[in-house]
Amino acid sequence: MTHPQQAVPAPDELVRRHATQGATLMVILHAIQDEVGYVPPAVVPALARALSLSRAEVHGVITYYHHFRSEPPARVTVQLCRAEACRSMGTEALAQHVEGHTGCKFDNGHHTETELESVFCLGQCALSPSMMINGELYAKVTPQKFDRLYADARARTNAGTEETA
Ligand code: FES
Structure with missing residues (x-):
């Protein structure tokens, strides 16, 4: 996992890395959080584009599941x-x-x-x-x-x- 203080990859890059063929939104969100420790809000538009969903749908899933955090974890x-x-x-x-x-x-x-x-x-x-x-x-x-x-x-x-x- 990327350390909280480390630079997080650009949103498009994160999505490109994890939105592989057939990967569902949940799978991608888990992979992003595993990599950088949280789901940066800036990835929402890129995810919505990649999966043909609305931003509200992506945002809704992130906020519904307590497992996902939108800010870096504490050190x-x-x-x-x-x-x-x-x-x-x-x-x-x-x-x-x-x-x-x-x-x-x-x-x-x-x-x-x-x-x-x-x-x-x-x-x-x-x-x-x-x-x-x-x-x-x-x-x-x-x-x-x-x-x-x-x-x-x-x-x-x-x-x-x-x-x-
Ligand atoms: S009460 Fe069991 S570890 Fe604290």
């Missing part, structure tokens, strides 16, 4: 478990710390930089509080541990940008 996604076992181990205090440290709010859409999401049980109840950062699971997270993990995740995404830029 760091933090999913904090807020279910019972984790709550009993201080997840709510940790959530406050995370918000203060990142300057973002939980479940409030995403910043370009960081997205905070509440989840309910990551299957690590015995090792709570648990969270995932960019898809990696962490257990027994303390505020200090979070600060370290978050700094590492940000450093990794910055490194990824430099490597591929």
